[in-house]
Amino acid sequence: xxxxxxxxxxxxxxxxxxxxxxxxxxxxxxxxxxxxxxxxxxxxxxxxxxxxxxxxxxxxxxxxxxxxxxxxxxxxxxxxxxxxxxxxxxxxxxxxxxxxxxxxxxxxxxxxxxxxxxxxxxxxxxxxxxxxxxxxxxxxxxxxxxxxxxxxxxxxxxxxxxxxxxxxxxxxxxxxxxxxxxxxxxxxxxxxxxxxxxxxxxxxxxxxxxxxxxxxxxxxxxxxxxxxxxxxxxxxxxxxxxxxxxxxxxxxxxxxxxxxxxxxxxxxxxxxxxxxxxxxxxxxxxxxxxxxxxxxxxxxxxxxxxxxxxxxxxxxxxxxxxxxxxxxxxxxxxxxxxxxxxxxxxxxxxxxxxxxxxxxxxxxxxxxxxxxxxxxxxxxxxxxxxxxxxxxxxxxxxxxxxxxxxxxxxxxxxxxxxxxxxxxxxxxxxxxxxxxxxxxxxxxxxxxxxxxxxxxxxxxxxxxxxxxxxxxxxxxxxxxxxxxxxxxxxxxxxxxx
Ligand SMILES: Cc1cc2nc3c(=O)[nH]c(=O)nc-3n(C[C@H](O)[C@H](O)[C@H](O)COP(=O)(O)OP(=O)(O)OC[C@H]3O[C@@H](n4cnc5c(N)ncnc54)[C@H](O)[C@@H]3O)c2cc1C
Numbered sequence: 001x002x003x004x005x006x007x008x009x010x011x012x013x014x015x016x017x018x019x020x021x022x023x024x025x026x027x028x029x030x031x032x033x034x035x036x037x038x039x040x041x042x043x044x045x046x047x048x049x050x051x052x053x054x055x056x057x058x059x060x061x062x063x064x065x066x067x068x069x070x071x072x073x074x075x076x077x078x079x080x081x082x083x084x085x086x087x088x089x090x091x092x093x094x095x096x097x098x099x100x101x102x103x104x105x106x107x108x109x110x111x112x113x114x115x116x117x118x119x120x121x122x123x124x125x126x127x128x129x130x131x132x133x134x135x136x137x138x139x140x141x142x143x144x145x146x147x148x149x150x151x152x153x154x155x156x157x158x159x160x161x162x163x164x165x166x167x168x169x170x171x172x173x174x175x176x177x178x179x180x181x182x183x184x185x186x187x188x189x190x191x192x193x194x195x196x197x198x199x200x201x202x203x204x205x206x207x208x209x210x211x212x213x214x215x216x217x218x219x220x221x222x223x224x225x226x227x228x229x230x231x232x233x234x235x236x237x238x239x240x241x242x243x244x245x246x247x248x249x250x251x252x253x254x255x256x257x258x259x260x261x262x263x264x265x266x267x268x269x270x271x272x273x274x275x276x277x278x279x280x281x282x283x284x285x286x287x288x289x290x291x292x293x294x295x296x297x298x299x300x301x302x303x304x305x306x307x308x309x310x311x312x313x314x315x316x317x318x319x320x321x322x323x324x325x326x327x328x329x330x331x332x333x334x335x336x337x338x339x340x341x342x343x344x345x346x347x348x349x350x351x352x353x354x355x356x357x358x359x360x361x362x363x364x365x366x367x368x369x370x371x372x373x374x375x376x377x378x379x380x381x382x383x384x385x386x387x388x389x390x391x392x393x394x395x396x397x398x399x400x401x402x403x404x405x406x407x408x409x410x411x412x413x414x415x416x417x418x419x420x421x422x423x424x425x426x427x428x429x430x431x432x433x434x435x436x437x438x439x440x441x442x443x444x445x446x447x448x449x450x451x452x453x454x455x456x457x458x459x460x461x462x463x464x465x466x467x468x469x470x471x472x473x474x475x476x477x478x479x480x481x482x483x484x485x486x487x488x489x490x491x492x493x494x495x496x497x
Contacts, residue, residue: 335358
């Protein structure tokens with residue numbers, strides 16, 4: 001219902017300040033709109049700031065579209081893919097401009113694509129390089145290239161002082177008129193609910209629902225997940241869009257792998273073999289289920305997509321998930337190969353350092369140590385005989401130079417033979433959920449009959465176009481390309497008052 005009085009008035013109102021929200025705001029501003037961004041958390045950056053900063057792009061339209069069609073496998077409307085394919089080809093230029101204007105440069109960070117599908121050889125990835133003007137964000141820990149990319153975006157927002165950025169300002173509801181058009185929203189600031197007029201449109205960019213247990217249990221096949229994203233990711237935008245009449249898509253789909261949860265940290269930590277698979281990087285552990293059996297290639301081609309899938313298995317004989325948690329087992333030499341985890345935290349209330357040799361984590365009790373494998377298995381309640389057989393076969397695979405069971409690349413294989421032995425429980429870690437409101441090629445949110453909900457746009461991972469495979473580095477490009485389209489179209493709406 002339209003309120004009698006508006007507390008704040010803008011043309012375009014953006015909810016959420018990650019890459020998608022920032023880009024939508026910049027574009028709407030440059031198109032002449034008066035813009036505000038409301039961010040729920042004390043600090044902006046969302047998942048975006050934690051990212052690897054790598055953006056997947058294509059050299060030419062046709063192969064890029066072919067690759068997208070195969071990776072999206074009929075889960076996304078063709079018009080949306082066509083628009084995104086064009087965006088992926090144009091994006092290197094856009095990023096170079098955004099970075100160049102604030103004194104940064106871009107580089108090609110990878111040639112080719114993750115999956116062996118048509119068009120893969122025409123794909124590549126770009127990122128922003130760091131320079132001495134980058135100062136980092138004091139509230140975020142463990143961030144890498146995503147921090148640099150966010151610096152560029154934040155500088156671009158800061159160069160436009162007319163964009164009002166308000167943190168600690170969760171958007172609570174959308175305001176619709178009698179025709180169902182979105183004409184404003186309700187934001188909570190310092191405990192007060194304020195009615196905010198959006199003369200032209202609202203753009204929702206609130207990320208995923210990783211920390212909403214109810215949505216996770218309603219929509220995800222895999223259960224007992226933990227999440228590494230900031231705690232504000234509770235699917236608010238998805239729920240608000242649903243209330244306004246939105247259809248949902250890709251709700252089952254996850255970007256994630258496996259990793260750890262430790263006491264007193266409500267944010268999960270993924271293991272340190274992240275991003276693209278490096279086929280000659282030695283991974284110290286094997287993963288075993290609760291029966292002591294190996295069940296997967298521990299370092300699959302897209303560690304942050306397929307990495308989570310093997311844990312999903314539901315065993316009908318025991319009516320339970322025998323791989324949740326699973327256990328990573330390694331030996332003394334493996335322990336010395338480097339930190340097994342990299343905490344990444346975008347929240348000034350929490351921090352955690354992981355030691356280079358994993359010893360502090362043994363002392364803290366995160367990692368169990370035992371002199372023999374039998375002792376290790378006893379402590380964990382894993383059948384010792386099976387664990388011994390598993391480790392023997394693994395060590396034989398290492399001697400052979402071939403993983404006969406799960407095709408793990410030979411360069412990553414490390415035997416488990418030198419005592420003491422170590423083990424840590426690993427859980428399915430959600431990096432971000434991909435599902436949310438369906439959108440069209442103009443980034444308008446659609447109702448269940450494919451009709452746009454008037455004056456409501458969205459961008460980023462709150463309803464990603466990816467609904468089959470996680471296109472490694474595709475999310476960031478989607479945030480920028482989708483944010484730009486949403487911001488432009490939102491600003492072009494005729495003011496309703
Ligand atoms: C460690 C890591 C590495 C990654 N590496 C890559 C990579 O290299 N390439 C790639 O493509 N992808 C990568 N990703 C994924 C990528 O970071 C995300 O998919 C993307 O950044 C999501 O951006 P977004 O703008 O949609 O959401 P976010 O950046 O998460 O921003 C959403 C914002 O909305 C806010 N919000 C939520 N609810 C409300 C509300 N009610 N009101 C107001 N604000 C609200 C949140 O607090 C948050 O700040 C990575 C992710 C992680 C965690």
